Amino acid sequence: MKKKILFVLPSLDAGGGQKSLVNLLTQIDSQNFQVDLYLIKSEGLFFNSLPKDVRVIEPTGSYLTFSKGFFPSIFSFIKTKDLKMIYFRIMLAIQNRLYRNKNKAEQRGWKYLNHFFEPLPQRYDVAIGYLEKSSIYFTVDKVNAEIKIGWIHTNYSDSGMDSEVDFRYFNKLNHIVTVSEECAHSLRKEFPPYKEKIFTIENIVSKKMILSLAKQNSDLKIFDNQNINILTIARLSHEKGIDLAIKSCSELVKKMSNIKWFIIGEGPEKEKLKKLIKKLNLEKNFLLLGLKENPYPYLNKADIYVQPSRYEGKSLAIDEAKILHRPIVITNFETAKDQIKNNENGLVVAMNENGLTEGIMSIITNKNLKIKLESGLSKEKHSNEEEVEKLYSLINS
Known part of the structure; x- marks a missing residue:
């Protein structure tokens, strides 16, 4: 029986992480693995390069209203008298303005953005948050899986990310993957209790x-x-x-x-x-x-x-x-x-x-x-x- 794998990514916009995922997906054995890809936005430069046997999943529910933009979403939530969603939408906007550092804004904003996503109904053998921050947080909070993996594509020490936020999420991961030995060293330095969870898998390149x-x-x-x-x-x-x-x-x-x-x-x-x-x-x-x-x-x-x-x-x-x-x-x-x-x-x-x-x-x-x-x-x-x-x-x- 095929093992079910879920990858989570914001979109397939241009970027090294996005391209490396497409390269990885082309190498996964479709005879033994069923692969789903959860995309917050089903778009991007590499979207048409996805292998045909990869099933794309998109957000439903409140996120569709959220994605309309600030004022249209607020008006929609007012119409449905959804006071909680109005609060979370406003707080997220405030949070994004408070932090000039976009990485920290995304990290700190998840506690509000989190409420707009529905948990996925299907259970997976493996769920992989393929980019740092929200992809990993979604995997931890919204996916039911036996094994959960977070994938870090940057040198954490130089990234400007807040390790306090990631500490509690990394605790819930079975494995933490990064793309080079130097990046792995950086993660072990930042997160000593999780050093046994950290592995290196290089970005796949097909000559x-x-x-x-x-x-x-x-x-x-x-x-x-x-x-x-x-x-x-x-x-x-x-x-x-x-x-x-x-x-x-x-x-x-x-x-x-x-x-x-x-x-x-x-x-x-x-x-x-x-x-x-x-x-x-x-x-x-x-x-x-x-x-x-x-x-x-x-x-x-x-x-x-x-x-x-x-x-x-x-x-x-x-x-x-x-x-x-x-x-x-x-x-x-x-x-x-x-x-x-x-x-x-x-x-x-x-x-x-x-x-x-x-x-x-x-x-x-x-x-x-x-x-x-x-x-x-x-x-x-x-x-x-x-x-x-x-x-x-x-x-x-």
């Missing part, structure tokens, strides 16, 4: 799939061979350091006018970043391309891949750049050493615009270094589909 997708739409006129084409794939948010990339681009253009730096991604800092691009007169050199369902042709054509992040769990984009043997420059965020060995398969530079500029220039001006880095990448084993076996071990433990 065969990426090489195939990289060949599609390969005629990218946006990439001129006369230019130095730099690429970054990242959410437009503070932790991804796109502002550092813009400042670095400004310095690079002073040295070489044929610099083109492309960003694939969307996010909350887009307007702020556009203003900085304009301020530094980089409209022709630093280009925000938005989301791309298939970013691999861009990655395949780029001269250099750069990840200017302030912190990462384990970057899926870096692993994908490694598969395509792109020369890579990343900042020295805490988990950088989990992916790049400095001067062997990429460059790890200081987390500022000067560090980025120096690293990029060294690859541009030193052909031997570029060849060395590409050669280092060509010798590595990049696919890790076997990581799914680690999940099976936890499920069967």
